[in-house]
Amino acid sequence: MKIPRIAWAAYGFALVVIVLDQLSKAWILTGLSLREVGRVLIADPILNFSYVENTGVSFGLFGGGAARWALSVFSLIVAAGLAWWALQAQRRTLVAAIGLVIGGAVGNAIDRIRFGYVVDFIDFSGTGLFPWVFNIADSAITIGVCLLILDSIRSERKAAVGVAHEKA
Template sequence: MKITRIALAAYGIAVLIIVLDQLTKAWILSLPDVASVSQIPVGYVFAEVIPPILRFTFVQNTGVSFGLFGGGEARWGLTIFSVIVSAGLAWWATQSDRRLLITAIGFVMGGALGNVIDRIRFGYVVDFIDVSGTGVFPWVFNIADSAITIGVVLLILDSFLSDRAAKA
């Protein structure tokens, strides 16, 4: 299998997302004066950034993006599933020549693997971006979750744009 230059762009985006995700999580977890992450209580508010719109709140997400399907029983299943999806996306990137699709693949792959790292390290995903004070979006999330969401939106957009170009 030949890895194309454009596929390398997807991998680069994924690495950038992973690094940004892990750096922000390391930063947020370093804020409280505790010896171990396990000493941080769930719901601990690190900072009121823009009260009540934006807070940094510690949540242990045992589910998928935005806490969906939580409970912790599926830790390794979700981990394996995310790795398989990321491998499939990595292969798809080698078959693609559309920049928007490559960008979408990089975002989803990076977000999925960023959360996999947490599941392996902690047994849960560290979520901390809390906009629940708006009353519109009740979930606490992280950079990886945001990247997955943006990537899926870009996948949908690419699908519409490529369908329209094919019909023209």
């Protein structure tokens, strides 16, 4: 089976996210020793690095640790499904979105498998607007989902314009 060039772009996005996510977490754990320190003030109160062991999904939802393996397997199944979808994708926004979500899902799955939790550290809670601590993988998933929505809206508009032109 030949993999289309555009699908390779999605896989490239995913790889970049995985590498950046895992490198940042390694730096947080070993370079900054954030696990021991707990918190590093960066631009207080706007941005800080705070060590959080997230046993749930994005932004700590459904935490507790009991679902470690289920969440790991689910993340990998979602990533595999998206990797398959990338084979059929034709639009650049869709490909970028798929790649970001794959990368984020795999990045967090790696943590769950290795540690039993996801390492979160980006903390904007001092702003009072965003109380969660997150990581690069979470950010990639969020941006990817936003791009999926944008791509869907754009596709629907193009389809609606096409239908209107056919009726005219």
